[in-house]
Amino acid sequence: MKNLGIYIHIPFCESKCHYCDFTSGVGSKDRIAKYSDAIINEIKGFDKCDYVVDTIFIGGGTPTSLNVGVLSDIITAIKSTFEISLKEFTIEGNPNSYTEEKLAEYKALGVTRVSVGVQSFEDKVLKSIGRIHTGEDAKSCVKMLAASGLCVSADLMVGLPDQTIDMAVRDAAWLVDSGITHVSCYSLILESGTKLHAMVKNGQVALPTEDQAVDMYDGVMQVLESGGLNRYEVSNFGAPCEHNLGYWRLKDYAGFGVSAHSLIDGVRYYNTDNIAEYIKGSDYIIDEKLTIDELAAEYVMLALRLDCGINTSEYKDQFGQQAFDNMQIIASEQSQYLDISTHFIKIKREFSYISNSIIEKFI
Amino acid sequence: MSNRQDNIRNFCIVAHIDHGKSTLADRIMEYTETVSKRDSKEQLLDSMDIERERGITIKLTPVTMKYNYKGQEYYLNLIDTPGHVDFTYEVSRSLAACEGAILIVDASQGIEAQTLTNAYLAVDNDLEILPVINKIDLPSARPDEIKLEIEDIIGLDTDGIALISAKEGTNIEQVIHQVIDLLPPPNGDESKPLKALIFDSVYDSYKGAISLIRVVDGSIKIGTKIRMMQTGKTYDVTEVGIFNPKMIPIDELRAGDVGYMCASIKNVADTKVGDTITLADGGVTQSLPGYKAVSPMVYSGIYPADGAHYGDLKDALEKLKLNDASLMYENEVSVALGFGFRCGFLGLLHMEIIQERLEREFDLDIVTTAPSVSYKVVKTDGNTIIVANPSNLPPAGEIEYMEEPIVKASLFSPPEYVGTIMDLCQDKRGVFIDITYLDTRRVRIDYEIPLNEVIYDFFDTLKSRTKGYASFDYEITGYQRSALVKLDLLLNAEICDALSLIVHRDKAYARGRIIAEKLKDVIPRQMFEIPIQASIGSKVIARETVKAMRKDVLAKCYGGDITRKKKLLEKQKEGKKRMRQVGNVSVPSEAFMTILKFDK
Numbered sequence: 001m002k003n004l005g006i007y008i009h010i011p012f013c014e015s016k017c018h019y020c021d022f023t024s025g026v027g028s029k030d031r032i033a034k035y036s037d038a039i040i041n042e043i044k045g046f047d048k049c050d051y052v053v054d055t056i057f058i059g060g061g062t063p064t065s066l067n068v069g070v071l072s073d074i075i076t077a078i079k080s081t082f083e084i085s086l087k088e089f090t091i092e093g094n095p096n097s098y099t100e101e102k103l104a105e106y107k108a109l110g111v112t113r114v115s116v117g118v119q120s121f122e123d124k125v126l127k128s129i130g131r132i133h134t135g136e137d138a139k140s141c142v143k144m145l146a147a148s149g150l151c152v153s154a155d156l157m158v159g160l161p162d163q164t165i166d167m168a169v170r171d172a173a174w175l176v177d178s179g180i181t182h183v184s185c186y187s188l189i190l191e192s193g194t195k196l197h198a199m200v201k202n203g204q205v206a207l208p209t210e211d212q213a214v215d216m217y218d219g220v221m222q223v224l225e226s227g228g229l230n231r232y233e234v235s236n237f238g239a240p241c242e243h244n245l246g247y248w249r250l251k252d253y254a255g256f257g258v259s260a261h262s263l264i265d266g267v268r269y270y271n272t273d274n275i276a277e278y279i280k281g282s283d284y285i286i287d288e289k290l291t292i293d294e295l296a297a298e299y300v301m302l303a304l305r306l307d308c309g310i311n312t313s314e315y316k317d318q319f320g321q322q323a324f325d326n327m328q329i330i331a332s333e334q335s336q337y338l339d340i341s342t343h344f345i346k347i348k349r350e351f352s353y354i355s356n357s358i359i360e361k362f363i
Numbered sequence: 364m365s366n367r368q369d370n371i372r373n374f375c376i377v378a379h380i381d382h383g384k385s386t387l388a389d390r391i392m393e394y395t396e397t398v399s400k401r402d403s404k405e406q407l408l409d410s411m412d413i414e415r416e417r418g419i420t421i422k423l424t425p426v427t428m429k430y431n432y433k434g435q436e437y438y439l440n441l442i443d444t445p446g447h448v449d450f451t452y453e454v455s456r457s458l459a460a461c462e463g464a465i466l467i468v469d470a471s472q473g474i475e476a477q478t479l480t481n482a483y484l485a486v487d488n489d490l491e492i493l494p495v496i497n498k499i500d501l502p503s504a505r506p507d508e509i510k511l512e513i514e515d516i517i518g519l520d521t522d523g524i525a526l527i528s529a530k531e532g533t534n535i536e537q538v539i540h541q542v543i544d545l546l547p548p549p550n551g552d553e554s555k556p557l558k559a560l561i562f563d564s565v566y567d568s569y570k571g572a573i574s575l576i577r578v579v580d581g582s583i584k585i586g587t588k589i590r591m592m593q594t595g596k597t598y599d600v601t602e603v604g605i606f607n608p609k610m611i612p613i614d615e616l617r618a619g620d621v622g623y624m625c626a627s628i629k630n631v632a633d634t635k636v637g638d639t640i641t642l643a644d645g646g647v648t649q650s651l652p653g654y655k656a657v658s659p660m661v662y663s664g665i666y667p668a669d670g671a672h673y674g675d676l677k678d679a680l681e682k683l684k685l686n687d688a689s690l691m692y693e694n695e696v697s698v699a700l701g702f703g704f705r706c707g708f709l710g711l712l713h714m715e716i717i718q719e720r721l722e723r724e725f726d727l728d729i730v731t732t733a734p735s736v737s738y739k740v741v742k743t744d745g746n747t748i749i750v751a752n753p754s755n756l757p758p759a760g761e762i763e764y765m766e767e768p769i770v771k772a773s774l775f776s777p778p779e780y781v782g783t784i785m786d787l788c789q790d791k792r793g794v795f796i797d798i799t800y801l802d803t804r805r806v807r808i809d810y811e812i813p814l815n816e817v818i819y820d821f822f823d824t825l826k827s828r829t830k831g832y833a834s835f836d837y838e839i840t841g842y843q844r845s846a847l848v849k850l851d852l853l854l855n856a857e858i859c860d861a862l863s864l865i866v867h868r869d870k871a872y873a874r875g876r877i878i879a880e881k882l883k884d885v886i887p888r889q890m891f892e893i894p895i896q897a898s899i900g901s902k903v904i905a906r907e908t909v910k911a912m913r914k915d916v917l918a919k920c921y922g923g924d925i926t927r928k929k930k931l932l933e934k935q936k937e938g939k940k941r942m943r944q945v946g947n948v949s950v951p952s953e954a955f956m957t958i959l960k961f962d963k
Binding site for chain 1: 888889890910912913914915924925926928929932933935936939
């Protein structure tokens with residue numbers, strides 16, 4: 001029996017943030033009910049059941065904005081379909097949508113880890129990216145989560161409009177002091193089609209420069225690591241998220257919900273990104289059947305984002321000597337950016353923020 | 364019975380750019396009911412997108428119109444002509460197919476550079492000139508003064524001259540009647556063997572090469588066995604016809620007619636513009652006078668943005684060459700850009716048009732290098748070579764001296780811009796020759812200017828500094844010795860050959876600095892720091908730096924969407940592949956264009 005990670009996508013939010021280009025929107029009660037029915041159908045229809053589910057991640061969107069009853073129905077469906085032996089069960093949410101009551105109910109459902117989208121504690125910054133909470137709201141939420149006894153992760157962003165290095169560092173320091181165990185720090189990616197993209201184009205807001213954004217990231221990283229939250233992936237610090245590690249180590253996972261992705265036995269699937277179509281019950285789409293070479297390339301792409309890098313013996317076992325030799329050649333060409341030893345190949349820390357340009361050479 | 368040719372008029376319309384040539388052509392077609400007003404698009408004869416968008420005419424388009432006048436049916440063949448200075452050559456081609464020309468003069472702007480050039484061209488071709496004054500609807504129209512200008516400067520009689528507004532359709536009938544009354548009919552001999560001039564050709568993927576012809580003597584119809592006098596090749600005619608303005612097949616084209624001819628000619632090079640068509644058996648021996656060979660004035664390298672499309676670019680240039688005899692090209696290899704072509708153009712506009720046509724009509728992504736002229740290089744060993752590509756310049760030690768082409772530029776302008784224009788010409792190393800006040804509102808200024816300066820931004824700067832009022836024409840007068848140097852651009856200490864320029868020593872510093880600054884803005888940050896240097900020989904005259912990239916990580920993998928991340932990486936990689944490699948530096952195509960344009 002193989003381990004399986006399950007991802008549930010909840011595409012509903014109380015409002016849409018300016019930078020978000022992901023499938024999400026404000027849902028009516030009726031639509032949410034139909035959507036959860038569709039997810040439950042999809043879970044029950046899953047036909048490969050020789051798996052043990054070891055991680056669940058409910059992401060979005062804002063899953064915590066849902067009634068706990070809806071989540072409970074979904075969890076029940078998972079339990080009735082799969083064998084379960086949970087190491088980790090994460091739910092994601094925003095500061096205003098967590099309450100003491102909900103936390104208690106999540107615990108009852110088996111949730112072990114909560115993640116909260118803080119992004120920043122600065123009101124001006126929050127406003128310019130369309131967040132509906134204040135810095136104070138976020139702080140009281142983090143305090144409440146930290147007191148719950150669950151593992152807690154908070155998301156920060158750098159490179160936001162009106163953000164300075166001081167602000168970003170201050171945000172990170174506050175999180176270290178709060179005693180939570182995990183922080184994700186993402187650099188803003190300006191996606192075309194988002195409101196923020198238009199705002200930047202019209203000159204309504206100005207983004208920090210590339211150098212400033214990287215300085216913010218460096219500042220945040222320093223504060224987090226000196227506070228004991230060590231980096232294990234380009235954007236992640238502290239006690240690793242098992243579910244995400246699963247993605248990065250090419251473990252099988254099943255995604256349920258609109259635009260969710262799956263990797264089952266080397267085949268990638270994905271669902272429609274149209275909520276109405278998903279509710280109607282559209283079938284998943286086969287994206288690609290990965291060849292061994294493609295799997296090897298993905299392994300490198302994902303492993304090089306991790307601080308532990310490519311595990312050379314694992315790579316050789318999975319993909320063979322020939323693939324290993326080829327990979328080694330590329331690695332030696334890029335040796336100025338890499339730490340290469342007999343056991344691992346990893347990107348030097350100072351180059352981790354240009355990892356794409358390095359990874360690109362391997363694919 | 365009267366000679367059928369008495370009822371034919373072959374004429375063209377010549378004018379300075381923007382004086383209303385295409386609009387008058389449209390009105391004449393509407394008036395003769397060749398096209399109904401309802402069907403008429405703006406500027407019917409301008410068939411290329413570029414022509415309509417820019418409001419200019421590049422290609423020649425003939426149209427045959429039927430018109431009843433004084434109880435007789437007339438066939439009026441109108442051949443539209445380009446108006447821009449670059450296309451003087453094409454004008455002369457259409458003139459050779461006509462007996463007369465309508466010369467349009469703008470009622471407010473008066474005689475401009477191209478008015479004169481085209482009028483003289485028409486005179487040289489023994490054409491009867493029919494002047495008309497257009498745009499009389501404008502509040503600034505001053506037809507009486509313009510009449511005097513026409514009489515004084517060109518020496519044409521303006522008694523009874525048509526005062527028209529092509530835009531509003533005023534007095535169009537008068538123009539048509541004057542064409543019939545005042546322009547001579549053709550006088551070929553239908554009983555003689557066939558003699559026809561190819562004045563243009565276009566390529567059609569179904570019919571092959573289509574020749575636009577003027578039959579001088581004899582006749583041509585389906586089945587006629589013809590011979591091209593230059594190539595000696597023979598063909599069977601498969602179709603003849605006229606334009607109305609669509610292609611309409613007819614039975615026969617006879618002496619005096621203008622139309623088209625197809626003969627399943629596959630190879631585009633076999634329908635040479637300017638060639639004479641005669642009968643395969645018993646044809647004439649004396650061909651019609653062709654056109655004087657044109658020599659390109661401006662050269663630049665054209666390369667496929669993606670080296671894999673070299674073959675497509677070659678095909679496209681071959682097809683363009685069929686339509687545009689003035690385009691020259693030959694193979695060229697650049698270290699930075701790979702395989703491509705060194706192309707010769709009539710001028711800067713011509714160069715831009717060719718680039719646009721390659722991109723639009725052939726859907727090619729191309730990289731163009733800085734325009735250059737051809738320099739005479741006298742070497743220390745006494746040999747003289749011609750260099751049109753800066754990369755081919757011998758080392759400085761082998762050069763005794765260099766000469767550059769000089770043009771005589773004639774600028775026409777309202778008097779208030781004289782100072783501005785003289786400043787500009789001085790700045791472009793111009794030498795003042797003469798200034799003539801044509802009347803109270805127009806001045807003609809003559810300068811000698813190195814062509815090297817004209818091909819950059821002269822025309823654009825002139826237009827912007829004079830708010831579009833000044834016009835300009837030039838002709839090559841010869842070569843002059845000059846202190847020229849080769850300016851190289853180095854990226855990460857390697858010379859990028861496609862960016863090299865030949866410039867006057869006094870201008871090298873300023874230009875080197877501007878180019879280095881521009882390159883800094885267009886070359887993306889890469890994994891290492893990139894010094895950009897401008898140098899003359901081994902002497903560095905400007906330096907900029909592209910800092911090393913610090914950030915390229917992508918967003919998190921939402922919900923395990925690894926594919927999206929992978930696609931983004933692949934796209935990024937693909938994007939880099941489309942860039943050119945100069946040493947280990949990736950250079951985007953637009954970097955090669957930055958040296959084309961100089962903002963002040």
